[in-house]
Amino acid sequence: MEIIQQILNGISVGSIYALIALGYTMVYGIIKLINFAHGDVFMLGAFIGFYAITQFQMNFFVALIFSMAITALIGVLIERIAYKRLRNATRIAALITAIGVSLLIEYGFIYIRGAQPEAYPDVFGRQSVSLFGATIDMKAVLILSVSVILMLLLQFIVHKTKTGKAMRAVSHDTEAAKLMGINVDNTISATFAIGSALAGAAGVIFGLYYTKIDPLMGVIPGLKAFVAAVLGGIGIIPGAMVGGLILGLVETFVSAIGFSLWRDAAAFIILILILIFRPSGIFGKNSREKV
Amino acid sequence: MKRHSKAFWPLLIAALVFYAIVQGLIMTDMLGAYHTNTLIFIAINIILAVSLHLVIGITGQFSIGHAGFMAVGAYLSAIVTMKFDLPFVVAIIVGGLVAALAGLIVGIPSLRLRGDYLAIATLGFAEIIRIIFLNIDYVGGAAGMQVSKMTDWTYTFFFMLITILVIVNFTRSRHGIAALSIREDEIASDAMGINTTYYKVVAFVIGAFFAGVAGALFSHNFYIVLPSQFGFLKSVDILILVVLGGLGSLSGAIISAIFLTLVSTFLQDYPETRMIIYSLVLIIVMLYRPQGLMGTKEITDYFRGWTSKGGKDNGKDTIT
Numbered sequence: 001m002e003i004i005q006q007i008l009n010g011i012s013v014g015s016i017y018a019l020i021a022l023g024y025t026m027v028y029g030i031i032k033l034i035n036f037a038h039g040d041v042f043m044l045g046a047f048i049g050f051y052a053i054t055q056f057q058m059n060f061f062v063a064l065i066f067s068m069a070i071t072a073l074i075g076v077l078i079e080r081i082a083y084k085r086l087r088n089a090t091r092i093a094a095l096i097t098a099i100g101v102s103l104l105i106e107y108g109f110i111y112i113r114g115a116q117p118e119a120y121p122d123v124f125g126r127q128s129v130s131l132f133g134a135t136i137d138m139k140a141v142l143i144l145s146v147s148v149i150l151m152l153l154l155q156f157i158v159h160k161t162k163t164g165k166a167m168r169a170v171s172h173d174t175e176a177a178k179l180m181g182i183n184v185d186n187t188i189s190a191t192f193a194i195g196s197a198l199a200g201a202a203g204v205i206f207g208l209y210y211t212k213i214d215p216l217m218g219v220i221p222g223l224k225a226f227v228a229a230v231l232g233g234i235g236i237i238p239g240a241m242v243g244g245l246i247l248g249l250v251e252t253f254v255s256a257i258g259f260s261l262w263r264d265a266a267a268f269i270i271l272i273l274i275l276i277f278r279p280s281g282i283f284g285k286n287s288r289e290k291v
Numbered sequence: 292m293k294r295h296s297k298a299f300w301p302l303l304i305a306a307l308v309f310y311a312i313v314q315g316l317i318m319t320d321m322l323g324a325y326h327t328n329t330l331i332f333i334a335i336n337i338i339l340a341v342s343l344h345l346v347i348g349i350t351g352q353f354s355i356g357h358a359g360f361m362a363v364g365a366y367l368s369a370i371v372t373m374k375f376d377l378p379f380v381v382a383i384i385v386g387g388l389v390a391a392l393a394g395l396i397v398g399i400p401s402l403r404l405r406g407d408y409l410a411i412a413t414l415g416f417a418e419i420i421r422i423i424f425l426n427i428d429y430v431g432g433a434a435g436m437q438v439s440k441m442t443d444w445t446y447t448f449f450f451m452l453i454t455i456l457v458i459v460n461f462t463r464s465r466h467g468i469a470a471l472s473i474r475e476d477e478i479a480s481d482a483m484g485i486n487t488t489y490y491k492v493v494a495f496v497i498g499a500f501f502a503g504v505a506g507a508l509f510s511h512n513f514y515i516v517l518p519s520q521f522g523f524l525k526s527v528d529i530l531i532l533v534v535l536g537g538l539g540s541l542s543g544a545i546i547s548a549i550f551l552t553l554v555s556t557f558l559q560d561y562p563e564t565r566m567i568i569y570s571l572v573l574i575i576v577m578l579y580r581p582q583g584l585m586g587t588k589e590i591t592d593y594f595r596g597w598t599s600k601g602g603k604d605n606g607k608d609t610i611t
């Protein structure tokens with residue numbers, strides 16, 4: 001039953017993309033900025049998890065939460081230091097700054113610790129279960145359950161808490177939200193914190209799944225997660241989840257039918273097709289441009 | 292608007308004199324291989340900066356996939372010289388033309404998009420181009436393709452001069468004015484009856500042509516052409532030249548190409564430091580001087596006030 005195995009692989013990869021894509025889509029929804037540094041926050045999350053497990057002998061789940069807390073802090077710092085001044089700047093200026101922040105994190109990190117890759121500790125060993133005749137790696141089950149829990153948690157925060165309500169209000173209309181007494185700056189920071197924490201969690205489970213991490217690992221998953229966000233409709237939270245899963249499945253099948261070298265191109269071809277035929281994404285609504 | 296500015300002939304003659312002096316120094320071995328190579332790098336970077344300036348600075352279309360067109364030029368010219376044994380000039384022109392064709396194919400669908408989406412689409416296309424070359428065994432795949440060194444000072448200098456002349460003349464022509472109006476306000480220029488898609492594609496194709504020329508010169512200067520030379524970082528390298536010089540300033544792009552090439556030559560042995568400096572330059576320039584060092588001004592604008600009292604403002608504005 002190879003097909004079940006492939007589908008499960010696709011869902012595992014896809015849920016990692018989905019977790020990163022959520023951060024992209026939330027930030028874009030609220031300040032209309034493609035946060036290029038998001039992929040690097042994901043990378044930092046993987047390394048924080050790695051050091052927490054190897055240096056401080058933390059349990060995997062403690063390390064996961066630790067990494068999420070630190071990346072949330074990093075996300076807020078990036079927003080406060082670099083992006084806050086750009087609220088009223090042009091979109092191009094904001095995008096160039098985001099590229100600059102991304103490069104600064106990558107090469108600053110390489111400068112501090114060197115570019116050599118690390119092997120992630122194999123905390124769970126090689127356990128697997130049999131289901132409908134397919135051997136299923138326990139890691140895939142773990143990744144899936146962690147992502148589902150985090151996504152449910154996110155849905156809860158966005159729809160049932162005051163912060164979530166403020167986030168939705170700010171992304172709908174910043175000016176009106178401000179007039180209603182919502183602290184826009186804090187809400188934006190909260191968005192960055194939540195998005196970055198999700199990226200940090202994605203980094204830790206990415207390290208567990210692929211076992212190899214390096215300072216430039218965030219670039220390609222970051223871009224692909226962005227593709228996933230655009231695919232689902234940027235700014236729409238369920239869209240990012242679905243987009244991530246679709247992208248993961250497509251990539252796994254492109255590899256499975258023997259085109260593994262073309263796997264990276266698949267994501268970009270999807271991106272171009274979606275931008276040409278349905279720029280607002282699967283869940284997006286068409287909006288008219290106003291002068 | 293006049294066809295040539297007053298400074299045109301003096302500047303052209305100065306450029307030719309500069310070429311002759313450098314060529315003389317190279318022929319009499321007073322200028323070593325290292326310095327000659329630095330000059331060639333500067334000239335290639337000027338071609339890249341000026342061609343991207345046309346797309347971003349003049350037409351206001353934010354493309355971050357310029358390295359993709361460079362890759363097309365590099366590979367196609369290498370095929371022409373290495374597999375068909377044709378002269379280098381033919382290779383450069385073929386490289387440019389195929390890159391222009393690639394620009395047309397990429398430009399027509401993606402230039403309907405705006406701002407961020409266009410940036411991401413061009414980035415995606417550049418990655419696709421790179422992955423295509425990575426998967427073609429005829430050009431060596433990931434191991435790359437051996438190329439003999441053919442680029443010299445004369446080729447690079449004259450192609451640089453042609454690039455600058457074409458782009459200056461394009462900017463001054465009707466097409467250039469139309470492109471400027473798209474940069475200032477796309478919806479308004481559409482409403483004025485300007486075929487915005489046509490002018491955007493024209494600017495994009497010309498930009499891609501010269502990126503291909505630069506790619507041809509680049510690959511024949513390195514003995515080898517690899518897909519990894521044309522990744523996202525190369526596009527950022529070109530982008531920073533335009534951003535630092537000023538979005539919309541041709542002389543700004545040239546000056547920052549000269550300056551940053553020298554900086555990166557000095558930091559050759561410290562690639563991480565170079566990237567940290569580059570990223571800090573991007574962030575600091577965007578935070579404190581988002582229009583770039585020169586804004587939309589040209590270097591000649593600074594001298595205009597001296598010759599005629601209170602030189603006329605040429606009415607250019609910042610990019611919105």
